[in-house]
Amino acid sequence: MFITTTTYRVRYSDTDQMGVVYYGNYPRFYEIGRSEMIRDLGYTYKELEETGVFMPVASVHAKYQKPIYYDELITIETALKKMPQARMVFFHTIYNEKHEVVHTAEVTLVFLDAVSNRPVRVPQYMLEALEKMTDLEQN
Amino acid sequence: MFITTTTYRVRYSDTDQMGVVYYGNYPRFYEIGRSEMIRDLGYTYKELEETGVFMPVASVHAKYQKPIYYDELITIETALKKMPQARMVFFHTIYNEKHEVVHTAEVTLVFLDAVSNRPVRVPQYMLEALEKMTDLEQN
Amino acid sequence: MFITTTTYRVRYSDTDQMGVVYYGNYPRFYEIGRSEMIRDLGYTYKELEETGVFMPVASVHAKYQKPIYYDELITIETALKKMPQARMVFFHTIYNEKHEVVHTAEVTLVFLDAVSNRPVRVPQYMLEALEKMTDLEQN
């Protein structure tokens, strides 16, 4: 398993009138998690796009377990369990300041060729970076 | 099945630099769908809160099938398949202007007592409104 | 003066934990106002972009007078006071359900050529549409 951990300070803009983080703001947390994981692999999602590969989201499965409150410094843990091929599945676990699990999500992205607009396999250099840094099972 | 249909005009604020609606903006579409369904039942989610019942989201299962583009007038179809008890499950299907299904989501909400902060069953008046307007199966 | 009026239902996603619309969500209201004004002129901002002209925002001057609450159906009134040349200035007045002015904003946009990325003057066909529909003073 390859894991990246990052933190995020909850802002007023994230909350709603229930006094907690609005449920629709969690996908931004997943985005932060997976972007920082890709950065940990030695490059950025921005560079990926510059090579002509986009990664749109295909599905989200999310479980809201406890509320997240304003000004909390949450921890976003992002895990990769299998080597990506046509899809890349990120597992996010969000912890509050008491280290309680407040949220989990499984987010699947696909690789898309920017020119043909068709699905492609994971870029070779990403695979190599993953192979160097992890002992992930082939899918 | 009880179905509510509403439309939404996609704004620039909904898009991201991939030129499509950002995946994290879809939960707002679910919110619009379920709010309008509750309004169709004869009252509003606001009134529900005023009676001391909140409905936080417990889980989201979403499938992104086709991109949604700027300025499209999308149709959000929201369906209730079973009578709610401790939970209320909304099934959303989003259509683009060509009437293609672009997105589906199953969103589960729970009922929470605002004072005790504990789960409660669906309010009686909501159940009655649903019974009057639908022939939903008891859960 | 050329005026366009449109309505918007406030959603939970718009609110923050102060129990009112988050101040950072008002620019979306301005966007709705000016998009609908351009639509009233007989085309869409999307079409404008397709002709190679973008309209980035240059400045915002906003005054928050009264809070806006969840589920309110607000009215966004957008006025054009002068014919645009290099800039187009939209004056927004937002009313709540009691017809009280809750917010005013003056938003200036410029015209940008998508290819050269340089400022250009208002497209001729937009000027003509404005001349047909209004008696705006030349700037």
Added chain:
Amino acid sequence: MFITTTTYRVRYSDTDQMGVVYYGNYPRFYEIGRSEMIRDLGYTYKELEETGVFMPVASVHAKYQKPIYYDELITIETALKKMPQARMVFFHTIYNEKHEVVHTAEVTLVFLDAVSNRPVRVPQYMLEALEKMTDLEQN
């Protein structure tokens, strides 16, 4: 002058289809700036609210000078030029990675008593923290 500097990584969620940060996402940057300034004073905006004082925004004057791009690590510089009394005015200057000024904003907040919902003067302890840390001119 009292100045706080903080950084922010631009996310996909911040961008729009023009390929830059959506103009409506800048108010979140101001919020980050002023929250971190208050934190630098030795407490948090959250604690301020817990003492029964809210700080709604009264006005925004913003100038968009250059676009901000995806994945940039922007610097948000927040300055206080005068001691607050009934109002607190924050001056924000945002820099891109090349240290160019890309945006400036002047944001005025008022102090509101949570119980009476009426304007109040700046809390005494905030004034004292400011006096200890700065040589700001009395308004």
